[in-house]
Amino acid sequence: MRNNQRRMQAIVESIRDLSPTIREFTLALPEAPLPYRPGSHLSVIVQINGRPEPRFYSLVGSPMGDTYRIAVKLAPDSRGGSRYMWSLQVGGRLDISEPNNHFELDFNAPEYLLIAGGIGITPIFGMAQALSRRNAPVQMLYGSRTAEEHVYRSELEASLGQRIDFIADDAGQKMDLQDAISGLGPNAQVYVCGPIPLLDAVRRTWMESGRPPANLRFETFGNSGQYAAEKFWVKVPRHDLEFEVPVGVTLLDALNQAGVETLYDCKRGECGLCVINVVSVDGTVDHRDVFFSAAQKTQNKRICACVSRVVGGGVVLDSDYRPDAI
Numbered sequence: 001m002r003n004n005q006r007r008m009q010a011i012v013e014s015i016r017d018l019s020p021t022i023r024e025f026t027l028a029l030p031e032a033p034l035p036y037r038p039g040s041h042l043s044v045i046v047q048i049n050g051r052p053e054p055r056f057y058s059l060v061g062s063p064m065g066d067t068y069r070i071a072v073k074l075a076p077d078s079r080g081g082s083r084y085m086w087s088l089q090v091g092g093r094l095d096i097s098e099p100n101n102h103f104e105l106d107f108n109a110p111e112y113l114l115i116a117g118g119i120g121i122t123p124i125f126g127m128a129q130a131l132s133r134r135n136a137p138v139q140m141l142y143g144s145r146t147a148e149e150h151v152y153r154s155e156l157e158a159s160l161g162q163r164i165d166f167i168a169d170d171a172g173q174k175m176d177l178q179d180a181i182s183g184l185g186p187n188a189q190v191y192v193c194g195p196i197p198l199l200d201a202v203r204r205t206w207m208e209s210g211r212p213p214a215n216l217r218f219e220t221f222g223n224s225g226q227y228a229a230e231k232f233w234v235k236v237p238r239h240d241l242e243f244e245v246p247v248g249v250t251l252l253d254a255l256n257q258a259g260v261e262t263l264y265d266c267k268r269g270e271c272g273l274c275v276i277n278v279v280s281v282d283g284t285v286d287h288r289d290v291f292f293s294a295a296q297k298t299q300n301k302r303i304c305a306c307v308s309r310v311v312g313g314g315v316v317l318d319s320d321y322r323p324d325a326i
């Protein structure tokens, strides 16, 4: 597991429900907070079945005094990280890292389109505020299942005015990616954070438009698939093993618990270190990573064990995969 960063004990200073499923935590720090740029995140240690595990949450907005802010969506079928976060009370302690950034905002682009889906608003919110402060040409699309899930709405409207569209699934609204992307100048940059289906749709539209791949920048959250999580079976003939992966447990954790030692790093479907060979599938692989291309996902020859799952059956795996053979 990665993380050589300095860690500290933060104290939960306040808790605010932004919507029925999104809760914001303001964290007071034992020392002056390090400044951070839009797109930064914290690694936070949560307790899952008594075991410490890292989770990554984007820092929300700009630094405020001696505190950091994060927001967490309660995901009932998650591995338990969001449930742990939602169990925290004001005054509780939280082991956090210093800010880190894998989703850097380039301030030199001539034009920007920001796209947020659901809780993907957390890094995009700070980008919108920072670009608006610089009077940069920026448009934004913000999709969510319901209108009440559009958190930070008044702050976003104050920053972007008419330049933001709020799209709610339950109102029958759809994000018009084609229209938004085709209206951009040739060197515009797009920043997107949201579930995998949204990211796939943006990537497809972007590639079809013939624009430079480097101008599309994204971050996702690795528990968002095409299908609802369900239990599935796993066979590993090389180890003579057969076991089940329940909802709320990742394939990676199930493999390691079964004694099939599997490497990992990001646990977000990004680095490819946990990739394992697929021998056969009964059902459908729900690829939840951003590591493989769309074509590789169709072939179903390998699976990112940290985030991807199977629906409608199970999978036979060969544990002999070596990441340096990618």
Ligand code: FES
Binding pocket: 263, 264, 265, 266, 267, 268, 269, 270, 271, 272, 273, 274, 275, 289, 291, 304, 305, 306, 307
């Ligand atoms: S640990 Fe990085 S993709 Fe799975």
